[in-house]
Amino acid sequence: MNLDPAVDRLEDILTNHSSLIQVERLYRYYGALCAVNDVSFTVCRGEVLGLLGPNGAGKSTTLQMISGNLAPSAGRVSIAGYDMQTQPRAAKAQLGYLPEQPPLYPEFTVDEYLSYSARLHRIARRQLAAAVSRVKQRCGLSSVGRRLIASLSKGFQQRVGIAQAIIHTPEVVILDEPTVGLDPIQIREIRALIGELASEHSVILSTHILPEVQAICNRVLIIHEGKLLLDDSIAGLRRRMQASSLVLVFRRPPEVGVLESLAGVMAVDQLDEGHVRLHYEPQHNPTDNIMRCALAGDWGLSELRPERLSLEQVFIEITGGQAPGGTEAVA
Amino acid sequence: MIAVIAGRELRSLFLSPLAWSILAVVQVILAYLYLSQIDFFLQLQPRLAGMTEAPGITAMIVAPLFGNAAVVLLLVVPLLTMRLVSEERRNQTLSLLFSAPLSMTEIILGKFTGLMIFLLLQLLLISLMPLALLAGGTLDFGVLATAVLGLFLLLGSFAALGLFMSSLTAQPVVAAVGGFGLLLLLWIIDWAGSGRDSTTASLFGYLSLVRHYEPLLRGVCSSMDIIYFLLFMTTFLVLAIQRLDAGRLPS
Numbered sequence: 081m082n083l084d085p086a087v088d089r090l091e092d093i094l095t096n097h098s099s100l101i102q103v104e105r106l107y108r109y110y111g112a113l114c115a116v117n118d119v120s121f122t123v124c125r126g127e128v129l130g131l132l133g134p135n136g137a138g139k140s141t142t143l144q145m146i147s148g149n150l151a152p153s154a155g156r157v158s159i160a161g162y163d164m165q166t167q168p169r170a171a172k173a174q175l176g177y178l179p180e181q182p183p184l185y186p187e188f189t190v191d192e193y194l195s196y197s198a199r200l201h202r203i204a205r206r207q208l209a210a211a212v213s214r215v216k217q218r219c220g221l222s223s224v225g226r227r228l229i230a231s232l233s234k235g236f237q238q239r240v241g242i243a244q245a246i247i248h249t250p251e252v253v254i255l256d257e258p259t260v261g262l263d264p265i266q267i268r269e270i271r272a273l274i275g276e277l278a279s280e281h282s283v284i285l286s287t288h289i290l291p292e293v294q295a296i297c298n299r300v301l302i303i304h305e306g307k308l309l310l311d312d313s314i315a316g317l318r319r320r321m322q323a324s325s326l327v328l329v330f331r332r333p334p335e336v337g338v339l340e341s342l343a344g345v346m347a348v349d350q351l352d353e354g355h356v357r358l359h360y361e362p363q364h365n366p367t368d369n370i371m372r373c374a375l376a377g378d379w380g381l382s383e384l385r386p387e388r389l390s391l392e393q394v395f396i397e398i399t400g401g402q403a404p405g406g407t408e409a410v411a
Numbered sequence: 412m413i414a415v416i417a418g419r420e421l422r423s424l425f426l427s428p429l430a431w432s433i434l435a436v437v438q439v440i441l442a443y444l445y446l447s448q449i450d451f452f453l454q455l456q457p458r459l460a461g462m463t464e465a466p467g468i469t470a471m472i473v474a475p476l477f478g479n480a481a482v483v484l485l486l487v488v489p490l491l492t493m494r495l496v497s498e499e500r501r502n503q504t505l506s507l508l509f510s511a512p513l514s515m516t517e518i519i520l521g522k523f524t525g526l527m528i529f530l531l532l533q534l535l536l537i538s539l540m541p542l543a544l545l546a547g548g549t550l551d552f553g554v555l556a557t558a559v560l561g562l563f564l565l566l567g568s569f570a571a572l573g574l575f576m577s578s579l580t581a582q583p584v585v586a587a588v589g590g591f592g593l594l595l596l597l598w599i600i601d602w603a604g605s606g607r608d609s610t611t612a613s614l615f616g617y618l619s620l621v622r623h624y625e626p627l628l629r630g631v632c633s634s635m636d637i638i639y640f641l642l643f644m645t646t647f648l649v650l651a652i653q654r655l656d657a658g659r660l661p662s
Contacts, residue, residue: 109661149509153661172512183507185419187426199415200511244507 098125100174100251100282101146106155108141115141116152117306123252123299128278130297131286138306139286140180143256146284147177160251173201176250176281180257182241186230190221190240193229194247201248211247219243219273235266242273246281253277255285259292271296294318302398309398321394324362325387328370330354331380342366342373357387412513416521420495421528430529433487437480438536444479445540448472469551473541474628477558480537481565481624484530485598488566489590491529492573493583495522496655500581515656519648523574530566534559554630561627564640568620569594571647578654594620 101123108116116138123129131139144150146157148164148171157164162171185193194212203211216222219239224232229240238258245253258274259267274296277283287293293300293314300317302310310317331354339348339356344364349357360366367384374381389397424430452471459465499505508518538559544550576590577583601619603611616622620643623636 144506147506147510149506149659151659151661169512169514172510175510177506177510179503179506181503183502183504185423185504187423192422196415196419197507197511200412200508200513202412202512 099123100125100160101284102156102158103142103146104156106142106145106157107153108138108145108150109153115306116145119155119303119306119308121301121308121311123282123284125251125282126278127299128274128283128285128297130293130300131284131303132288132290132293132300133286133303134288137288137303139288139303140256141306142303143177143254143284143286144179147175147254148172149177149179173248174251175254176245176248176252177254178241178245178256178258180260182237183244184229184237184240186228189226189228190216190232191225193240194243197244198247203248215243215247218246218276220269233266235262235269238262238266238270239273242270242277246277249280251282253281253283255283257286257288259287259289267292302394304398317394320397321389323387323389323393324360326358326360326367326370327351327383327385327387328356328358328381329383330356330374331382332378334373334377334379338373338377339370342369344369412517413521413524416508416513416518417525417528420522420525424491424525424529429490433491434533434536437483437487437533440483441476441480441537442540445472445476448475467551468544468548469541469554470629472544473550473555473558476537476541477562477628478625480562481621484533484562484566485569485594486591488530488569489573489576489587489594491526492570492577492590493587494577495526495574496578496651497580497583497586500658501583509659515652519574519578519652519655523570523648526570526574527567530570531563534563534566537562551630554628557627557630557632560632561624561636564627564637564644565620565624568640568643568647571644571651572597575647575651575654578651 099122103122104120106116106119107114119138119142121129131142133139141150145152146159146164148157148168151165157171159171160174162174164171185196188196191212194215195208198208198211199205212225213222216225219242221236221239221243224236229237232240242255242258245255255274259270262270271292274283274285278296285297294317297314299313300310301308310320312320333354333356336348336350336356339345339358344360344366345358346361347359349359351357358366358370370384371381373379449472452468455471496505499508538555541550541555572594573586573590576593577586579589580586597618597620599619599621601612601616601622603615617639623639626633626636
């Protein structure tokens with residue numbers, strides 16, 4: 081979190097110098113439908129960028145355009161200074177891409193498949209075996225090298241997909257929904273793997289799961305109906321998600337009127353037996369006051385938690401509407 | 412790079428039972444036709460012995476064998492080409508090729524080369540049959556050579572057209588049906604012109620695959636025919652490259 085404007089400016093300068101991916105005013109139409117509408121951003125070296133949005137927001141289309149699988153209707157993508165339209169070969173050499181559906185050949189063994197991807201990325205025959213065994217080790221595939229891809233579990237197939245994307249040690253790794261369809265343990269393993277990738281590569285990943293972005297990314301883009309709504313750090317996102325409401329649980333709840341009379345409290349909703357939602361003015365957080373009164377009045381306060389907006393609510397907030405949970409919140 | 416993609420195609424072909432069963436079925440059918448042709452020749456032989464300028468063993472056996480092989484492979488090659496692009500499109504594995512530093516030309520030529528290596532193997536197996544005649548007689552090697560060249564060029568044309576059809580669709584079966592239909596049409600297109608005015612006849616005759624293949628079976632190696640086949644292959648390969656590239660572009 082950099083509050084100092086000078087530091088921000090310095091960071092900006094550094095950004096422009098070491099940006100690996102530059103996306104400028106990208107548009108893509110499918111017939112009359114505008115899937116991606118004026119999206120621009122940059123990604124720096126060593127950054128993990130999360131592309132967040134609901135299904136159908138245009139995340140995959142954006143990633144397909146960055147990886148050169150789709151040509152944009154308008155706009156420019158450059159990877160490490162190479163333009164994807166005019167120098168696709170040089171640009172793609174810097175890039176590893178895992179689409180939503182991993183591009184695997186089920187009839188191949190893991191070793192065969194990885195050797196093939198390595199050869200496609202012009203790794204010399206002499207370094208082939210070393211590259212394959214290194215990437216297998218990184219992705220935890222060493223034990224399944226001789227198995228057919230068709231016989232692997234979804235989690236292992238996803239790892240093979242990631243291995244394929246990083247086998248030529250590209251500068252940029254693009255992962256489209258890398259954890260979709262996996263069980264919680266596999267998700268954790270893949271997240272750890274992505275976190276490890278960040279030490280050597282810049283990573284862009286797309287997801288519709290907010291905690292995923294919070295867990296592994298250091299910057300987030302929110303995209304909705306093809307438009308880029310937010311380009312912020314994770315800390316910035318967290319700030320936006322703070323709603324000005326508290327949920328309180330009492331064993332011996334006081335009168336609603338008593339709570340309403342506390343300084344800064346604007347409204348009190350009775351939820352369940354003993355559950356209360358309390359909206360307050362953003363400048364006056366009444367937490368201290370409530371604690372004091374609860375102790376003095378023997379209300380049996382057993383839970384006090386600040387409410388966070390859900391991703392959906394953040395969307396609504398960012399698109400200009402008002403979040404359902406905080407009707408009094410300043411827009 | 413072309414070799415890498417060709418190697419992958421060949422490997423995938425032989426990892427599935429399709430390649431083996433096609434090699435076997437084609438060989439069995441052609442062997443049957445070949446044996447019945449030998450039988451026919453042996454029946455005629457006493458009469459042929461009395462004729463001056465009688466057709467030799469090459470004209471009597473090799474030419475019909477390669478003629479039959481062309482028809483059988485016209486049915487079979489679309490089955491081999493159908494999956495080349497459309498299956499990758501359907502399984503969404505094309506992005507592996509698209510995100511690698513490759514040009515569309517390399518992708519198409521790689522797939523074409525892989526299939527041609529397989530078809531060369533098939534051609535070798537077919538050519539072994541007439542070579543077996545050497546055990547009991549002599550062959551006109553010039554005619555055999557042009558027949559092999561002719562079948563090679565013809566298979567290249569089948570493969571190029573099939574590859575283009577495969578690049579059009581995500582449904583392998585549609586690609587096979589389309590490829591087979593178009594090949595058959597180009598095979599029999601000269602029927603339309605026959606008996607009519609000469610310009611139509613010569614135009615349709617020129618387009619027909621069979622009109623350019625037959626002279627090669629008789630041992631007539633004309634540069635016109637060879638250029639026709641080369642043009643045919645180039646046209647459909649270029650169309651396939653264009654089509655693959657067009658898939659990325661906005662509609």
